[in-house]
Amino acid sequence: MTIAPSGRSQRHSPELRAAARHIGRRRFLGLTTAAAALAFAVDLPATGTAAAAPLDAARIRDFPFTLGVASGEPLPGSVVLWTRLAPAPYEPDGGLPAERVDVDWEVAEDETFATVVARGTAVAHPEFHHTVHVEAEGLASGRVHYYRFRAGDWLSETGRTRTAPAADSPVSSLTVAAVSCQAYHDGYFTAYRHLAEDDVDLVLHLGDYLYEYAVDSAGGARGYTDRALPTLFDHETVTLEDYRLRYALFKTDPDLQAAHARHPFVVTFDDHETENNYAGSIPENAVPPEQFLLRRAAAYRAYWENQPLRPPQLPVGPDMQLYRRLQWGQLAQFDVLDTRQYRSDQAYAGAQHVPGPDSEAPDRTMTGAAQESWLLDGWHASQALWNVVAQQVCFSGRKLDLNPVAKVSMDAWDGYPASRRRVLDGVKAAGIENLMVLTGDLHRGYAFDIKDDFDDPFSRTLGTEIVATSVTSGKDGEERPSNWTTYMAANPHLRFYDGRRGYTTVTLDRAQARADFKTLPYVTTPGAPITTAASFVTEVGNQGLTPA
Structure with missing residues (x-):
């Protein structure tokens, strides 16, 4: 509107x-310049990127979870968890170098995280602007869960979500x-x-x-x-x-x-x-x-x-x-x-x-x-x-x-x-x-x-x-x-x-x-x-x- x-x-x-x-779409690829095509076809994490040395999260000097946390797409036993690392959110690079960052995540049955039911490590790729998309799986269906992220010593706020x-x-x-x-x-x-x-x-x-x-x-x-x-x-x-x-x-x-x-x-x-x-x-x-x-x-x-x-x-x-x-x-x-x-x-x-x-x-x-x-x-x-x-x-x-x-x-x-x-x-x-x-x-x-x-x-x-x-x-x-x-x-x-x-x-x-x-x-x-x-x-x- x-x-x-x-x-x-x-x-x-x-x-x-x-x-x-x-x-x-085919005509699009024929009409755009090579640089423009590269911007959206190749600007992805390459094979083998996960083996490259990540940015040491200890080098992140300011709180990186300035954009909060989110969840969505609930399925039976599964939900997507989201965050983005951006110590300086109003700067084009978000305040981070163009290096990947390992981000730990965990899901619990309670807000105190006394009973953690899933955890793992995701990669915040610079190609995706240091956003994180976690498909948390193996959760109880039809239940409220709590989640959070960690990058180095920085801990995000706690999010609340629900599986279908x-x-x-x-x-x-x-x-x-x-x-x-x-x-x-x-x-x-x-x-x-x-x-x-x-x-x-x-x-x-x-x-x-x-x-x-x-x-x-x-x-x-x-x-x-x-x-x-x-x-x-x-x-x-x-x-x-x-x-x-x-x-x-x-x-x-x-x-x-x-x-x-x-x-x-x-x-x-x-x-x-x-x-x-x-x-x-x-x-x-x-x-x-x-x-x-x-x-x-x-x-x-x-x-x-x-x-x-x-x-x-x-x-x-x-x-x-x-x-x-x-x-x-x-x-x-x-x-x-x-x-x-x-x-x-x-x-x-x-x-x-x-x-x-x-x-x-x-x-x-x-x-x-x-x-x-x-x-x-x-x-x-x-x-x-x-x-x-x-x-x-x-x-x-x-x-x-x-x-x-x-x-x-x-x-x-x-x-x-x-x-x-x-x-x-x-x-x-x-x-x-x-x-x-x-x-x-x-x-x-x-x-x-x-x-x-x-x-x-x-x-x-x-x-x-x-x-x-x-x-x-x-x-x-x-x-x-x-x-x-x-x-x-x-x-x-x-x-x-x-x-x-x-x-x-x-x-x-x-x-x-x-x-x-x-x-x-x-x-x-x-x-x-x-x-x-x-x-x-x-x-x-x-x-x-x-x-x-």
Whole structure:
């Protein structure tokens, strides 16, 4: 979603978009220089690197775990543990030489580490900016665990995580938190401080973890008066160094660190982790396609480095296998989508527009054919009570005015109706009875009934969609935005609409799902309290939201 500063250049011409549409990964390798190709094909730990002499951790003179710890991707008996060594996080090299560092890790059943159940040594490679990704295995399934890292005499804070239950486990309940859209320059991450204190099993980050826009010395709307950020943040991210530094800025935030240290995360990106409103290999602005794919390669590389992701998600050049499936016993299947990397270009230059031939073309796709087939096949095979889709942009129909033919967003699924129709038909063909779509992007909280026909309020309800508001993007917000009355009247399947910041929790059990919209009155100053603005339930076998 666009929140660009004023003066931002507009999306480029249809002719340039058409030219870019034909640039794929093979063409990328043909168009880039040898140096650029080397930057993303060879800049990896080489065979035999592990035998090379490491940096003596005793030479690390300052605390290296400045970006905290994190965990994610919970499987039965396994979870990913993450950290990065950065004694000087706002410097391009993080304050370390280009040498590998051995980092010890351990997992325990208790916070005091009296009962350690797994330990080992990982390598923080300079090629990966001294990040560490540990696939801790052999753990008890469906259990809370505690973890920490050590480099020399330096000990990280203790993180708390959770493994998924066994696939055949008859889990009674699960609570997830949905978060999205955390523009550093738009305010404080107070929502994360509250989330760190909330009792949830899993956090789903639905996109825009990072924003590419410049952050001035005052931190934008944060208005720092007791500190000044380095000028190296005061430009848009383009290079690998830019993206790495921007993650360092975000991850030094203590509230974000607290949430990561308390809960495992499952993440997916939207547009701002790379560039606003890009579509596949097509950039927002008028730059050569090969130049944009270099930028995308840098963005994807930094994203993997800075998230608790497994090795299959490691990008190759500008390509990243991010869509994936996780299971929570017999209770829930999570299908995590990527609606950026494979989509058709936005119709009508991405502007709000009435549906038309360009947007309604039957070959248009939001997910790409391979991901779409993977999703539908996964539903046919699913044995879970709840099928949860974690994705980025609004899935439900959302008319933006009260005209007989209303404008809709060309960046959301409304701009790809044929793609949405195939997905909805897939829901029916697979006999999915309890569908929950969790969405980010819109900077406001929404609750939708997913209709078989969004133009017919009496058509069958196939599931529900919960749109989590932003953590900060859009600044303070308001309970009822100026378009509240219009949206509620134009969309009879819309049950809730709120413009404040925060996050949403969804509790799934064997009888119902309950969504609680948690909101903050402000984010441009720290310390805001949190309240539950509204709660809704949808029953197993009887889809449709009602107030709790």
